[in-house]
Amino acid sequence: MSRLLPGVIAMAAIVVASNILVQFLFGQWLTWGAFTYPLAFLVTDVMNRIYGPSTARKVVFAGFVTGVICSLIGTQIQGEFGPLVTWRIAIGSGLAFLTAQLLDVAIFDRLREGTWWRAPLASSLVGSAVDTALFFTIAFAGFLTFVEPGNDVSWAGEVLPLLGQGPDAPLWVSLAVADWGVKLALALIALVPFRLIVGRMTARVA
Template sequence: MTRLLPGVIAMAAIVVASNILVQFLFGDWLTWGAFTYPFAFLVTDVMNRVYGAATARKVVIAGFATGVACSLIGTQIMGEFGPLVTWRIAIASGTAFLTAQLLDVAIFDRLREEAWWRAPLVSTLIGSAVDTILFFTLAFSASLSFLEPGNDVSWANEMLPLLGVGPAVPLWISLALADWCVKLGLAIVTLVPFRVIVQKIAPLGS
């Protein structure tokens, strides 16, 4: 339990912060939550490296439970345009988080014995790509409107230039691409804290 607690606390803090910050826009394509959520992969990978895949999965489950609680609370809070969290967003968020994080754990574990940077980098890149695809598709694709028929997502399917400069695509594609670019950048940047944190706590996990 002692080894779990720091990871659970860190993961819960990231999930709660991201659920709050996603309400605030950053530019035309992002929210502030896009800059905090990717650190969930850092927590998962540190726990995986130091304590193993089983412990990392427990931290993921704790993060998932926290996310579900945040979503349920959000569905009960009314904003200017309705609930802060729609049921479709809640489904997309939970599905994307659990799938991507568990995939991250599995890939990291498979690459554990290779160069120190390969497991966290590859697992995070693949996991974050899956996370982005699942979340934005489930949350906003017009083809999946049956998930919550009463939720109007026509605004997300408006045809606009990709990131303002490319070919015309549904708005949610631009939002997804911008989000993934942030995750890509942070996957590289967080290799430094990953290395530092692991070196500091690895003796405690052995």
């Protein structure tokens, strides 16, 4: 239990912070939560490297439960345009987190014997792509309106130039691409703290 605690606390803190910061816009295409959420992959990868996939999965499930609690609370808080968290967002967030993080654990474990940076980078890149695709599709795609008929997400389907410059695409696609871009950048940046944290924790375990 003692080896689980740091990972569980870090994961829970990231999930809670991201759920709060997602309410605040950063520019036209992002929220502040986009910069904290990808750190969940760093926590998962560190726990996987030090303690193995079983412990990493337990940390993931702790993060999932925390996210579910945050989403349930959000559905009960009324904002200017309705609940802070709609059921589509809650479902998308939960499924995306659990699927992407468990995929991250599996890929990392498969590549753990290779060069030190290959496992965390590959697992984070694939996990991030799956996370982004699942969340934005479930939460905002027009063909899934039946999931929550009372939730009007027509605004997300407005056709605009991709990120304001590219070919025409629904707004939610631009939001997804911007979010994915941040995740990719942070996956690369996170290799530095991954290396440092793993080095220190390995020394302590030894």
